[in-house]
Amino acid sequence: MSTPAELAAFFARCSWPRALTQAERDLAFEALYVRRHEAHSYVCQRDEIADSWVGVMEGFLSVQDTTLEGKLVMYTGVAPGGWFGEGSLLKPEQRKYEAMATRPTVTVHLPRKTFGWLLEHSIPFNHFMLSHLNERLGQFIAMVKFDRLLEPTARAARGIAGLFHPVLYPNTDATLRINQEELGWLVGVSRQRVNTALTELEAAGLIRRGYGHLVVMDRQGLSRYPSPAT
Structure with missing residues:
Protein backbone atom coordinates (compact mmCIF):
# COMPACT_ATOMS: atom_id res chain seq x y z
CA MET A 1 0.00 0.00 0.00
CA MET A 129 -17.35 21.48 -7.82
CA LEU A 130 -19.44 23.70 -10.11
CA SER A 131 -16.34 24.45 -12.17
CA HIS A 132 -15.36 20.78 -12.19
CA LEU A 133 -18.82 19.67 -13.36
CA ASN A 134 -18.86 22.39 -16.02
CA GLU A 135 -15.52 21.19 -17.36
CA ARG A 136 -16.75 17.59 -17.28
CA LEU A 137 -19.85 18.57 -19.26
CA GLY A 138 -17.69 20.42 -21.76
CA GLN A 139 -15.48 17.35 -22.10
CA PHE A 140 -18.38 15.10 -22.99
CA ILE A 141 -19.94 17.62 -25.39
CA ALA A 142 -16.56 17.87 -27.14
CA MET A 143 -16.37 14.07 -27.37
CA VAL A 144 -19.77 13.94 -29.11
CA LYS A 145 -18.70 16.73 -31.46
CA PHE A 146 -15.39 15.06 -32.29
CA ASP A 147 -17.08 11.71 -32.85
CA ARG A 148 -19.43 13.24 -35.42
CA LEU A 149 -17.21 15.77 -37.14
CA LEU A 150 -13.57 14.67 -37.02
CA GLU A 151 -11.65 12.04 -38.92
CA PRO A 152 -9.80 9.35 -36.91
CA THR A 153 -6.38 11.02 -36.58
CA ALA A 154 -7.93 14.25 -35.31
CA ARG A 155 -10.13 12.24 -32.91
CA ALA A 156 -7.05 10.48 -31.56
CA ALA A 157 -5.25 13.82 -31.18
CA ARG A 158 -8.16 15.42 -29.29
CA GLY A 159 -8.62 12.28 -27.17
CA ILE A 160 -4.98 12.37 -26.05
CA ALA A 161 -5.14 16.12 -25.39
CA GLY A 162 -8.29 15.60 -23.30
CA LEU A 163 -6.37 13.40 -20.86
CA PHE A 164 -4.18 16.43 -20.12
CA HIS A 165 -7.12 18.71 -19.28
CA PRO A 166 -5.73 21.39 -16.92
CA VAL A 167 -8.79 21.31 -14.62
CA LEU A 168 -9.88 17.67 -14.71
CA TYR A 169 -6.36 16.17 -14.78
CA PRO A 170 -4.07 18.91 -13.50
CA ASN A 171 -1.19 16.65 -12.45
CA THR A 172 -0.71 14.53 -15.55
CA ASP A 173 2.92 14.71 -16.66
CA ALA A 174 4.11 14.47 -20.26
CA THR A 175 4.14 10.65 -20.25
CA LEU A 176 0.77 9.01 -20.78
CA ARG A 177 0.66 5.28 -20.12
CA ILE A 178 -2.04 4.15 -22.52
CA ASN A 179 -1.88 1.48 -25.20
CA GLN A 180 -3.40 1.50 -28.67
CA GLU A 181 -6.38 -0.63 -27.71
CA GLU A 182 -7.29 1.69 -24.82
CA LEU A 183 -6.95 4.77 -27.00
CA GLY A 184 -9.12 3.11 -29.63
CA TRP A 185 -11.84 2.51 -27.03
CA LEU A 186 -11.59 6.13 -25.92
CA VAL A 187 -11.96 7.72 -29.35
CA GLY A 188 -14.10 5.03 -30.99
CA VAL A 189 -11.79 3.78 -33.73
CA SER A 190 -10.07 0.48 -34.42
CA ARG A 191 -6.67 -0.41 -33.02
CA GLN A 192 -5.27 -0.53 -36.54
CA ARG A 193 -6.53 2.98 -37.27
CA VAL A 194 -5.10 4.21 -33.96
CA ASN A 195 -1.70 2.90 -35.02
CA THR A 196 -1.91 4.91 -38.24
CA ALA A 197 -3.09 7.99 -36.35
CA LEU A 198 -0.21 7.78 -33.88
CA THR A 199 2.27 7.46 -36.72
CA GLU A 200 0.85 10.63 -38.27
CA LEU A 201 0.87 12.52 -34.96
CA GLU A 202 4.46 11.47 -34.30
CA ALA A 203 5.50 12.59 -37.77
CA ALA A 204 3.89 15.96 -37.00
CA GLY A 205 6.06 16.25 -33.87
CA LEU A 206 3.11 16.22 -31.48
CA ILE A 207 3.89 12.96 -29.66
CA ARG A 208 6.70 10.45 -29.22
CA ARG A 209 5.75 6.80 -29.05
CA GLY A 210 7.07 4.22 -26.63
CA TYR A 211 6.14 0.71 -25.60
CA GLY A 212 2.81 1.03 -23.77
CA HIS A 213 3.06 4.79 -23.45
CA LEU A 214 3.13 8.11 -25.26
CA VAL A 215 5.14 11.23 -24.55
CA VAL A 216 3.18 14.36 -25.40
CA MET A 217 5.40 16.95 -27.03
CA ASP A 218 2.74 19.58 -27.81
CA ARG A 219 -0.62 19.40 -26.01
CA GLN A 220 -1.91 22.60 -27.61
CA GLY A 221 -1.00 21.25 -31.01
CA LEU A 222 -2.94 18.07 -30.29
CA SER A 223 -6.00 20.00 -29.12
CA ARG A 224 -5.97 22.08 -32.33
CA TYR A 225 -5.08 19.24 -34.69
CA PRO A 226 -6.83 19.89 -38.03
CA SER A 227 -9.50 17.69 -39.53
CA PRO A 228 -8.68 17.26 -43.20
CA ALA A 229 -11.46 16.49 -45.58
CA THR A 230 -12.08 12.79 -46.04
Missing part, protein backbone atom coordinates in the same frame (compact mmCIF):
# COMPACT_ATOMS: atom_id res chain seq x y z
CA SER A 2 1.04 3.62 -0.44
CA THR A 3 2.72 5.24 2.52
CA PRO A 4 1.17 8.15 4.48
CA ALA A 5 3.85 10.41 3.01
CA GLU A 6 2.86 9.41 -0.55
CA LEU A 7 -0.80 10.03 0.23
CA ALA A 8 0.04 13.43 1.73
CA ALA A 9 2.10 14.34 -1.35
CA PHE A 10 -0.76 13.33 -3.66
CA PHE A 11 -3.25 15.32 -1.58
CA ALA A 12 -1.01 18.39 -1.72
CA ARG A 13 -0.84 18.17 -5.54
CA CYS A 14 -4.63 18.08 -5.93
CA SER A 15 -6.35 21.36 -6.69
CA TRP A 16 -9.59 20.97 -4.72
CA PRO A 17 -8.04 20.96 -1.20
CA ARG A 18 -6.62 24.41 -1.93
CA ALA A 19 -10.19 25.75 -1.83
CA LEU A 20 -10.60 24.57 1.78
CA THR A 21 -9.68 26.09 5.11
CA GLN A 22 -6.93 24.36 7.05
CA ALA A 23 -9.51 22.72 9.33
CA GLU A 24 -11.48 21.46 6.32
CA ARG A 25 -8.31 20.16 4.66
CA ASP A 26 -7.40 18.29 7.83
CA LEU A 27 -10.87 16.77 8.05
CA ALA A 28 -10.80 15.70 4.39
CA PHE A 29 -7.29 14.25 4.60
CA GLU A 30 -8.12 12.21 7.71
CA ALA A 31 -11.14 10.72 5.91
CA LEU A 32 -9.21 9.56 2.83
CA TYR A 33 -8.49 5.90 2.26
CA VAL A 34 -6.42 4.13 -0.39
CA ARG A 35 -7.15 1.08 -2.53
CA ARG A 36 -4.81 -0.88 -4.80
CA HIS A 37 -6.18 -2.59 -7.92
CA GLU A 38 -4.71 -5.21 -10.22
CA ALA A 39 -4.82 -4.71 -13.97
CA HIS A 40 -8.29 -5.35 -15.45
CA SER A 41 -10.00 -5.29 -12.04
CA TYR A 42 -13.03 -3.14 -11.30
CA VAL A 43 -12.78 -0.05 -9.13
CA CYS A 44 -16.54 0.40 -9.20
CA GLN A 45 -19.37 -1.46 -10.87
CA ARG A 46 -22.44 -0.41 -12.78
CA ASP A 47 -25.67 -0.26 -10.71
CA GLU A 48 -23.92 0.09 -7.36
CA ILE A 49 -24.56 3.06 -5.07
CA ALA A 50 -21.50 5.33 -4.99
CA ASP A 51 -19.93 5.58 -1.55
CA SER A 52 -16.89 7.76 -2.38
CA TRP A 53 -15.36 10.31 -4.70
CA VAL A 54 -12.44 8.58 -6.41
CA GLY A 55 -9.03 9.98 -7.32
CA VAL A 56 -6.23 8.24 -9.20
CA MET A 57 -2.82 8.32 -7.53
CA GLU A 58 -1.08 5.88 -9.89
CA GLY A 59 -2.15 3.94 -12.97
CA PHE A 60 -5.05 4.57 -15.33
CA LEU A 61 -8.82 3.99 -15.19
CA SER A 62 -11.27 3.36 -17.99
CA VAL A 63 -14.75 4.73 -17.27
CA GLN A 64 -16.90 2.54 -19.47
CA ASP A 65 -20.00 0.46 -20.04
CA THR A 66 -20.90 -2.65 -21.98
CA THR A 67 -23.77 -2.75 -24.46
CA LEU A 68 -26.37 -5.51 -24.54
CA GLU A 69 -24.43 -6.93 -27.50
CA GLY A 70 -21.29 -7.15 -25.37
CA LYS A 71 -19.48 -4.22 -27.00
CA LEU A 72 -17.27 -2.15 -24.70
CA VAL A 73 -17.89 1.61 -24.80
CA MET A 74 -15.26 3.77 -23.10
CA TYR A 75 -16.61 7.17 -22.01
CA THR A 76 -13.37 8.62 -20.72
CA GLY A 77 -10.07 7.75 -19.10
CA VAL A 78 -8.81 8.99 -15.75
CA ALA A 79 -5.10 9.66 -15.49
CA PRO A 80 -3.12 10.25 -12.27
CA GLY A 81 -4.31 13.38 -10.50
CA GLY A 82 -7.85 13.07 -11.84
CA TRP A 83 -11.00 12.54 -9.77
CA PHE A 84 -14.30 11.09 -10.93
CA GLY A 85 -17.71 9.99 -9.68
CA GLU A 86 -18.92 13.31 -8.32
CA GLY A 87 -22.16 13.06 -10.30
CA SER A 88 -23.06 9.74 -8.70
CA LEU A 89 -22.56 11.29 -5.25
CA LEU A 90 -24.76 14.29 -5.96
CA LYS A 91 -27.85 12.20 -6.64
CA PRO A 92 -29.03 9.08 -4.80
CA GLU A 93 -29.11 6.67 -7.69
CA GLN A 94 -27.12 3.74 -9.02
CA ARG A 95 -24.02 4.27 -11.13
CA LYS A 96 -24.59 4.34 -14.87
CA TYR A 97 -21.07 3.13 -15.66
CA GLU A 98 -18.20 1.00 -14.43
CA ALA A 99 -14.58 1.92 -13.84
CA MET A 100 -11.80 -0.56 -14.54
CA ALA A 101 -8.07 -0.34 -13.86
CA THR A 102 -6.35 -0.92 -17.18
CA ARG A 103 -3.01 -1.50 -15.39
CA PRO A 104 -1.97 -1.79 -11.72
CA THR A 105 -3.61 1.28 -10.19
CA VAL A 106 -3.80 3.03 -6.83
CA THR A 107 -6.97 5.00 -6.05
CA VAL A 108 -7.73 7.46 -3.26
CA HIS A 109 -11.27 7.72 -1.90
CA LEU A 110 -13.08 10.58 -0.18
CA PRO A 111 -16.13 9.02 1.57
CA ARG A 112 -19.63 10.15 0.64
CA LYS A 113 -20.21 11.48 4.17
CA THR A 114 -17.16 13.77 4.03
CA PHE A 115 -17.92 14.83 0.46
CA GLY A 116 -21.44 15.79 1.53
CA TRP A 117 -20.17 17.65 4.58
CA LEU A 118 -17.86 19.76 2.43
CA LEU A 119 -20.72 20.59 0.07
CA GLU A 120 -22.84 21.71 3.02
CA HIS A 121 -20.18 23.74 4.83
CA SER A 122 -17.68 25.05 2.26
CA ILE A 123 -18.75 27.64 -0.32
CA PRO A 124 -15.32 27.51 -2.05
CA PHE A 125 -15.65 23.72 -2.38
CA ASN A 126 -19.06 24.26 -3.99
CA HIS A 127 -17.50 26.74 -6.41
CA PHE A 128 -14.77 24.22 -7.23
Whole structure:
Protein backbone atom coordinates (compact mmCIF):
# COMPACT_ATOMS: atom_id res chain seq x y z
CA MET A 1 0.00 0.00 0.00
CA SER A 2 1.04 3.62 -0.44
CA THR A 3 2.72 5.24 2.52
CA PRO A 4 1.17 8.15 4.48
CA ALA A 5 3.85 10.41 3.01
CA GLU A 6 2.86 9.41 -0.55
CA LEU A 7 -0.80 10.03 0.23
CA ALA A 8 0.04 13.43 1.73
CA ALA A 9 2.10 14.34 -1.35
CA PHE A 10 -0.76 13.33 -3.66
CA PHE A 11 -3.25 15.32 -1.58
CA ALA A 12 -1.01 18.39 -1.72
CA ARG A 13 -0.84 18.17 -5.54
CA CYS A 14 -4.63 18.08 -5.93
CA SER A 15 -6.35 21.36 -6.69
CA TRP A 16 -9.59 20.97 -4.72
CA PRO A 17 -8.04 20.96 -1.20
CA ARG A 18 -6.62 24.41 -1.93
CA ALA A 19 -10.19 25.75 -1.83
CA LEU A 20 -10.60 24.57 1.78
CA THR A 21 -9.68 26.09 5.11
CA GLN A 22 -6.93 24.36 7.05
CA ALA A 23 -9.51 22.72 9.33
CA GLU A 24 -11.48 21.46 6.32
CA ARG A 25 -8.31 20.16 4.66
CA ASP A 26 -7.40 18.29 7.83
CA LEU A 27 -10.87 16.77 8.05
CA ALA A 28 -10.80 15.70 4.39
CA PHE A 29 -7.29 14.25 4.60
CA GLU A 30 -8.12 12.21 7.71
CA ALA A 31 -11.14 10.72 5.91
CA LEU A 32 -9.21 9.56 2.83
CA TYR A 33 -8.49 5.90 2.26
CA VAL A 34 -6.42 4.13 -0.39
CA ARG A 35 -7.15 1.08 -2.53
CA ARG A 36 -4.81 -0.88 -4.80
CA HIS A 37 -6.18 -2.59 -7.92
CA GLU A 38 -4.71 -5.21 -10.22
CA ALA A 39 -4.82 -4.71 -13.97
CA HIS A 40 -8.29 -5.35 -15.45
CA SER A 41 -10.00 -5.29 -12.04
CA TYR A 42 -13.03 -3.14 -11.30
CA VAL A 43 -12.78 -0.05 -9.13
CA CYS A 44 -16.54 0.40 -9.20
CA GLN A 45 -19.37 -1.46 -10.87
CA ARG A 46 -22.44 -0.41 -12.78
CA ASP A 47 -25.67 -0.26 -10.71
CA GLU A 48 -23.92 0.09 -7.36
CA ILE A 49 -24.56 3.06 -5.07
CA ALA A 50 -21.50 5.33 -4.99
CA ASP A 51 -19.93 5.58 -1.55
CA SER A 52 -16.89 7.76 -2.38
CA TRP A 53 -15.36 10.31 -4.70
CA VAL A 54 -12.44 8.58 -6.41
CA GLY A 55 -9.03 9.98 -7.32
CA VAL A 56 -6.23 8.24 -9.20
CA MET A 57 -2.82 8.32 -7.53
CA GLU A 58 -1.08 5.88 -9.89
CA GLY A 59 -2.15 3.94 -12.97
CA PHE A 60 -5.05 4.57 -15.33
CA LEU A 61 -8.82 3.99 -15.19
CA SER A 62 -11.27 3.36 -17.99
CA VAL A 63 -14.75 4.73 -17.27
CA GLN A 64 -16.90 2.54 -19.47
CA ASP A 65 -20.00 0.46 -20.04
CA THR A 66 -20.90 -2.65 -21.98
CA THR A 67 -23.77 -2.75 -24.46
CA LEU A 68 -26.37 -5.51 -24.54
CA GLU A 69 -24.43 -6.93 -27.50
CA GLY A 70 -21.29 -7.15 -25.37
CA LYS A 71 -19.48 -4.22 -27.00
CA LEU A 72 -17.27 -2.15 -24.70
CA VAL A 73 -17.89 1.61 -24.80
CA MET A 74 -15.26 3.77 -23.10
CA TYR A 75 -16.61 7.17 -22.01
CA THR A 76 -13.37 8.62 -20.72
CA GLY A 77 -10.07 7.75 -19.10
CA VAL A 78 -8.81 8.99 -15.75
CA ALA A 79 -5.10 9.66 -15.49
CA PRO A 80 -3.12 10.25 -12.27
CA GLY A 81 -4.31 13.38 -10.50
CA GLY A 82 -7.85 13.07 -11.84
CA TRP A 83 -11.00 12.54 -9.77
CA PHE A 84 -14.30 11.09 -10.93
CA GLY A 85 -17.71 9.99 -9.68
CA GLU A 86 -18.92 13.31 -8.32
CA GLY A 87 -22.16 13.06 -10.30
CA SER A 88 -23.06 9.74 -8.70
CA LEU A 89 -22.56 11.29 -5.25
CA LEU A 90 -24.76 14.29 -5.96
CA LYS A 91 -27.85 12.20 -6.64
CA PRO A 92 -29.03 9.08 -4.80
CA GLU A 93 -29.11 6.67 -7.69
CA GLN A 94 -27.12 3.74 -9.02
CA ARG A 95 -24.02 4.27 -11.13
CA LYS A 96 -24.59 4.34 -14.87
CA TYR A 97 -21.07 3.13 -15.66
CA GLU A 98 -18.20 1.00 -14.43
CA ALA A 99 -14.58 1.92 -13.84
CA MET A 100 -11.80 -0.56 -14.54
CA ALA A 101 -8.07 -0.34 -13.86
CA THR A 102 -6.35 -0.92 -17.18
CA ARG A 103 -3.01 -1.50 -15.39
CA PRO A 104 -1.97 -1.79 -11.72
CA THR A 105 -3.61 1.28 -10.19
CA VAL A 106 -3.80 3.03 -6.83
CA THR A 107 -6.97 5.00 -6.05
CA VAL A 108 -7.73 7.46 -3.26
CA HIS A 109 -11.27 7.72 -1.90
CA LEU A 110 -13.08 10.58 -0.18
CA PRO A 111 -16.13 9.02 1.57
CA ARG A 112 -19.63 10.15 0.64
CA LYS A 113 -20.21 11.48 4.17
CA THR A 114 -17.16 13.77 4.03
CA PHE A 115 -17.92 14.83 0.46
CA GLY A 116 -21.44 15.79 1.53
CA TRP A 117 -20.17 17.65 4.58
CA LEU A 118 -17.86 19.76 2.43
CA LEU A 119 -20.72 20.59 0.07
CA GLU A 120 -22.84 21.71 3.02
CA HIS A 121 -20.18 23.74 4.83
CA SER A 122 -17.68 25.05 2.26
CA ILE A 123 -18.75 27.64 -0.32
CA PRO A 124 -15.32 27.51 -2.05
CA PHE A 125 -15.65 23.72 -2.38
CA ASN A 126 -19.06 24.26 -3.99
CA HIS A 127 -17.50 26.74 -6.41
CA PHE A 128 -14.77 24.22 -7.23
CA MET A 129 -17.35 21.48 -7.82
CA LEU A 130 -19.44 23.70 -10.11
CA SER A 131 -16.34 24.45 -12.17
CA HIS A 132 -15.36 20.78 -12.19
CA LEU A 133 -18.82 19.67 -13.36
CA ASN A 134 -18.86 22.39 -16.02
CA GLU A 135 -15.52 21.19 -17.36
CA ARG A 136 -16.75 17.59 -17.28
CA LEU A 137 -19.85 18.57 -19.26
CA GLY A 138 -17.69 20.42 -21.76
CA GLN A 139 -15.48 17.35 -22.10
CA PHE A 140 -18.38 15.10 -22.99
CA ILE A 141 -19.94 17.62 -25.39
CA ALA A 142 -16.56 17.87 -27.14
CA MET A 143 -16.37 14.07 -27.37
CA VAL A 144 -19.77 13.94 -29.11
CA LYS A 145 -18.70 16.73 -31.46
CA PHE A 146 -15.39 15.06 -32.29
CA ASP A 147 -17.08 11.71 -32.85
CA ARG A 148 -19.43 13.24 -35.42
CA LEU A 149 -17.21 15.77 -37.14
CA LEU A 150 -13.57 14.67 -37.02
CA GLU A 151 -11.65 12.04 -38.92
CA PRO A 152 -9.80 9.35 -36.91
CA THR A 153 -6.38 11.02 -36.58
CA ALA A 154 -7.93 14.25 -35.31
CA ARG A 155 -10.13 12.24 -32.91
CA ALA A 156 -7.05 10.48 -31.56
CA ALA A 157 -5.25 13.82 -31.18
CA ARG A 158 -8.16 15.42 -29.29
CA GLY A 159 -8.62 12.28 -27.17
CA ILE A 160 -4.98 12.37 -26.05
CA ALA A 161 -5.14 16.12 -25.39
CA GLY A 162 -8.29 15.60 -23.30
CA LEU A 163 -6.37 13.40 -20.86
CA PHE A 164 -4.18 16.43 -20.12
CA HIS A 165 -7.12 18.71 -19.28
CA PRO A 166 -5.73 21.39 -16.92
CA VAL A 167 -8.79 21.31 -14.62
CA LEU A 168 -9.88 17.67 -14.71
CA TYR A 169 -6.36 16.17 -14.78
CA PRO A 170 -4.07 18.91 -13.50
CA ASN A 171 -1.19 16.65 -12.45
CA THR A 172 -0.71 14.53 -15.55
CA ASP A 173 2.92 14.71 -16.66
CA ALA A 174 4.11 14.47 -20.26
CA THR A 175 4.14 10.65 -20.25
CA LEU A 176 0.77 9.01 -20.78
CA ARG A 177 0.66 5.28 -20.12
CA ILE A 178 -2.04 4.15 -22.52
CA ASN A 179 -1.88 1.48 -25.20
CA GLN A 180 -3.40 1.50 -28.67
CA GLU A 181 -6.38 -0.63 -27.71
CA GLU A 182 -7.29 1.69 -24.82
CA LEU A 183 -6.95 4.77 -27.00
CA GLY A 184 -9.12 3.11 -29.63
CA TRP A 185 -11.84 2.51 -27.03
CA LEU A 186 -11.59 6.13 -25.92
CA VAL A 187 -11.96 7.72 -29.35
CA GLY A 188 -14.10 5.03 -30.99
CA VAL A 189 -11.79 3.78 -33.73
CA SER A 190 -10.07 0.48 -34.42
CA ARG A 191 -6.67 -0.41 -33.02
CA GLN A 192 -5.27 -0.53 -36.54
CA ARG A 193 -6.53 2.98 -37.27
CA VAL A 194 -5.10 4.21 -33.96
CA ASN A 195 -1.70 2.90 -35.02
CA THR A 196 -1.91 4.91 -38.24
CA ALA A 197 -3.09 7.99 -36.35
CA LEU A 198 -0.21 7.78 -33.88
CA THR A 199 2.27 7.46 -36.72
CA GLU A 200 0.85 10.63 -38.27
CA LEU A 201 0.87 12.52 -34.96
CA GLU A 202 4.46 11.47 -34.30
CA ALA A 203 5.50 12.59 -37.77
CA ALA A 204 3.89 15.96 -37.00
CA GLY A 205 6.06 16.25 -33.87
CA LEU A 206 3.11 16.22 -31.48
CA ILE A 207 3.89 12.96 -29.66
CA ARG A 208 6.70 10.45 -29.22
CA ARG A 209 5.75 6.80 -29.05
CA GLY A 210 7.07 4.22 -26.63
CA TYR A 211 6.14 0.71 -25.60
CA GLY A 212 2.81 1.03 -23.77
CA HIS A 213 3.06 4.79 -23.45
CA LEU A 214 3.13 8.11 -25.26
CA VAL A 215 5.14 11.23 -24.55
CA VAL A 216 3.18 14.36 -25.40
CA MET A 217 5.40 16.95 -27.03
CA ASP A 218 2.74 19.58 -27.81
CA ARG A 219 -0.62 19.40 -26.01
CA GLN A 220 -1.91 22.60 -27.61
CA GLY A 221 -1.00 21.25 -31.01
CA LEU A 222 -2.94 18.07 -30.29
CA SER A 223 -6.00 20.00 -29.12
CA ARG A 224 -5.97 22.08 -32.33
CA TYR A 225 -5.08 19.24 -34.69
CA PRO A 226 -6.83 19.89 -38.03
CA SER A 227 -9.50 17.69 -39.53
CA PRO A 228 -8.68 17.26 -43.20
CA ALA A 229 -11.46 16.49 -45.58
CA THR A 230 -12.08 12.79 -46.04
